[in-house]
Amino acid sequence: MNYLYLILGILLFVLTVMDLIKTTFSSNGGGKITGAVSKGVWKLFFVASGKNGRPKLLSYAGPAVLISILLVWIIGLWSGLFLMLLSDKDSIVNSSTLTATSPLEKLYYAGFTLSTLGVGDYKATTDAWRIVTSLVAFSGLAFITASITYFVPVLSAVGLQSKLSLYISSMGKTPQQLLLNSWNGKDFSSFYDNVSDLCQMLMQHTMNHHSYPVIHYFHNSKVKLAIAPAIVLLDESYHLLELTGAKDKLKIEMLQTTLKTYKETMKESFLKNAKAHGAAPTPDLTQLYKAGIPVKEPEQVKQVFEQELQEHRQLLTALLEKDGWTWKEVYKP
Incomplete structure (x- = not known):
């Protein structure tokens, strides 16, 4: 008995199961393995796209992240069982000849046990290995099924993300335009009529981020469907409304x-620890003044946006840059 292989196999199997449970059954985000795989795959796509949000290549990052996570879980479970079987050279034998199996045959046995195929051309030699085989088969059935069904709510959350982005961008392409479209000559009642729906969708989107952090890596190359520019647009509009x-x-x-x-x-x-590389612009309010909207004087606006909101807007800049966008998508020329 090779106890090193046995311990490594048990450890790998348990770590994979823990990560899978944390990701699929918890409402507080994914496991550490899932997080590392997600960030790694996203970084590859992000760099390959030139750190620009417009290339269509980046829109494949989300599906690639999901597939990579599933593959890592399968490989982790498969490798864990394989190492456990490898610890005992007589753990598995050929069903017909009862001869000892090679490492490759043990790998094959571990795979069809996890997938619950039950081919039967190899079998466990002792009661202990039979119990291990049964437990792993049930684990494979439960956890692989859970990992696949996990995709359904994730894709639903991605759909809500696109819906929220489109809802915000349809109200105005810039914060100034959003205020102009909402102004009826007296107040912004038409904007307030939409606030309840906006808040409901944004709250649901925020909760989805807690439960399914992987949705952050689902990118849309169309600005009107991209969540980061939409959130920044809405936030800037809110601060203009305050003025x-x-x-x-x-x-x-x-x-x-x-x-x-x-x-x-x-x-x-x-x-x-995200650092913003660009600078947030001071909004040009000429159109708002011409429309008779009671915005504060330019000096006051400049003080608010360049001093009072400086740290806050650096966070918004980082949010845009982490998704491949800039302030040009918010304050369009």
Whole structure:
């Protein structure tokens, strides 16, 4: 008995199972193995796309991440059982000749046991190995099925992400345009009418990030369907609304709280120690003044956006850059 192989096999199998359970059954994010694989695959696609959000190559990163995670789980379970069987040269024998099996045959046996195929051309020699075989077969059936069904809510969450992006971008292509489209000559009541729906979708999207962090790596090369520019656009619009003395305090408070929660979630999970390389522009409010919208004086606006919101907007810059975008997608020329 080779105890090194046995310990390594048990350890690898248990670590894989723990990561799989943490990712598929927990509402607090994925396991460490899943996180490392996700970041690694995303980085490969991101670098290959020139760190630009527009190439279509980046839109394949999300599916590639899911497939890679599934493959890592299968390989982890398969390798763990293989090492356990390899620890005992007589653990598995040929069903017909009862001769000892080679390492390659043990690898084959581990694979069809996990997949519950039950071919039967090889068999365990002792009660202990028969029990191990049965336990692993049940584990394979349960965990591989769970990992595949995990894809369904993830894809649903990705659909909501695109829906939220399109909803925000349809209200206006820039923060100034969003305010102009919402202004009826007296107030922004048409914008407030949509705040409840916006907050509901954004809260659900934030909760999805807690449960399925992998959705962050599902990228859309179309700006109007990309989540990062949409969130920044909405956040900038909110701060511009504050400078108009917006009166619907309830809706404003709802929007502020929802945006803050989302940004905190991103800061804790994807923007740890993230550094912004670009600078956030000061919005040009000429069109708003011409439309008679009661925005504060340019000097006050400049102070708010360049000083009071400086640290906050650096976070937004990092959010855009981590997804391959810049402020040009928010404040379009």
